[in-house]
Amino acid sequence: MGKPDEVSIYGLYGEETPEDDLRFVHIEAISTRSTLYDWQIKPHAHHGMFQILFLAGGGAKVMIDQGLYNIVAPAVICIPGGTVHGFEFFPQTEGWVLTMGDSLLSAGQDSRVRELIHPLLIAPVVLPLSDSPKTVTLISSMLDKIEGEFNLPQPGRGAMFDWMIQIILLEIGRRQQPETSGTGQKKRHRKFQQFRTLLEQNYKSHWTIEDYATQLGMTTSRLNRLCRTMTGKTIGTVIQDRLILEAQRLLTYTNATATMVAFETGFRDPAYFSRFFKRRTGLSPVEFRKTQEQRSWASPSGAQS
Template identity: 25%
Template sequence: MDKSGERLDVSGRTGRVRRAVAGANPPSTAAPGGSAPVGAALIGSHYVARRWMLVSKAARPFIHLLCLHRNSAAEVRQAGQAIVLTGPALIWLPAGSAEYLEISAGATAELLQLRTGVWHRFLPPSAEPAYLALEGAAGIMTLPVEPDLVTTMSRSIGAIASEIASPTRSGAGSIMSAELTLCVLRFWRLFAANNDQDEQGSSAEILSRFRRLLEERYHQHLRVSDYANLLGITADRLHSLCSRELQRSPSELIQQRVVKEAATRLEAGTAAVKQVAFALGFKDTAYFSRFFRKHTGEAPGMWRRRVAARARAGRSRPMLNFADWP
């Protein structure tokens, strides 16, 4: 998906690499190495192989989802070993998981490029469990599928490519969001079904996803049940996991994250307490003050003055009575 996408011919008795005719392959609809959170490439059949170096500076921040058609083949190289892929299949390549992706001569495929930590902005809240599960996937996943599903996925990727190519058309963003959501949810369904439920929902994974979700949503004051729904588990299970593994309840972790942010903002800036409260989702300054005092023992204004006094005296800042997550 970056400029390293060399079109290579690995055929011939000598095995020498030969460049293909320029422009023979449809270009990516996202600028190579650009900051766009989503890109798409339509890879038509050609008489030479084509390769994308996934460890390049431009490609490394991106997840790649490959839709490989029937009677098509590809290869990825991971830790010095070549892995051969055959269609029909859907392949998920986490960022930095492979050295290169090579589409074989004669193969047809579609390729989605998703910038880690950013591409979820195109998804609706209902797709957040899928995003959290797939964003956290550590290894390459190859899922053989029926040809009809490949065809369906390829149409969605083609539609995404079309909208990226003409971003000023009416509804381009909405259409791209809808098609990307369908792609992600279809793959997530396969991913979830392909893993044992307990394995897919291991304690470490759930807590990691909970922390990532909390970092994105702490200012929205969601309930524990809301986080549990986004994680695809019950509130009781989330409470049990947090209490057992972190010795704190989910509600304590949520509140402590808000307090930590409040303390940071009070220490670092000169914004009024009312502004800090509003920025953290509190509509009532008095309630924010009571909330902060409950967890720190001091009102927000007093906390700020004490931190400033300690700084002037060359002393360390007062410590909160809870630690960050392990």
């Protein structure tokens, strides 16, 4: 059986980025592309690319997977590779879009840096900054300097990109840290991020709870307690949520049939997949697709950022 047509994938909206450009960095003003498309950026994803949007003025209606957010500047948004997202910016919104290859974020980091940055690579972040003028000033300053380096290349530009991007991500990572900063909480947070990484790598293979626990060196009951502490959900629910999210992406942004979506998400029996989907969402795959067709964000065609 053929694979479903994919969600529109770009390095930059409307452009093909060479797959071997692993340390790719690009920065531009939000208005540069958005004004070409009446400030509306249709749902899409970036393969192997991580993106930071910083809103310095104005605002946007933001779609990330199945979530909709109304964001007023100042705010920062982090979008890991593969995440479906779209924007409807307020006219004249100001800020930057910074896009980089995933490998740029994982090379040469010590454990303390990875602990803060790694969670940003797994799940999207929408972070209002109206209560943090120091963070706004820092991120604005770094993005301005990155834009200067980008437009006027000088010796050591790659290193400058590395350092300034890490500063931005470390600042965002700090803001995302749990309020309780004791050693026990940090260990739980780190272990949960390890689980999230494994989940991203193996959810389509339908790993069992025991598989994840064994790989993490934990008992299933301890892993379940960890998930409840961090998310308020059981580990089984967290695993199923990830499968449902991927199925919803495919049903919303591709023309894949329910059977194709079932096989693409690792189900061997399409009928069982349909029952599973309805049990979790209250709708059959076909009914869910019809509801998504009513949404203005549903079409993946057109411009993307």
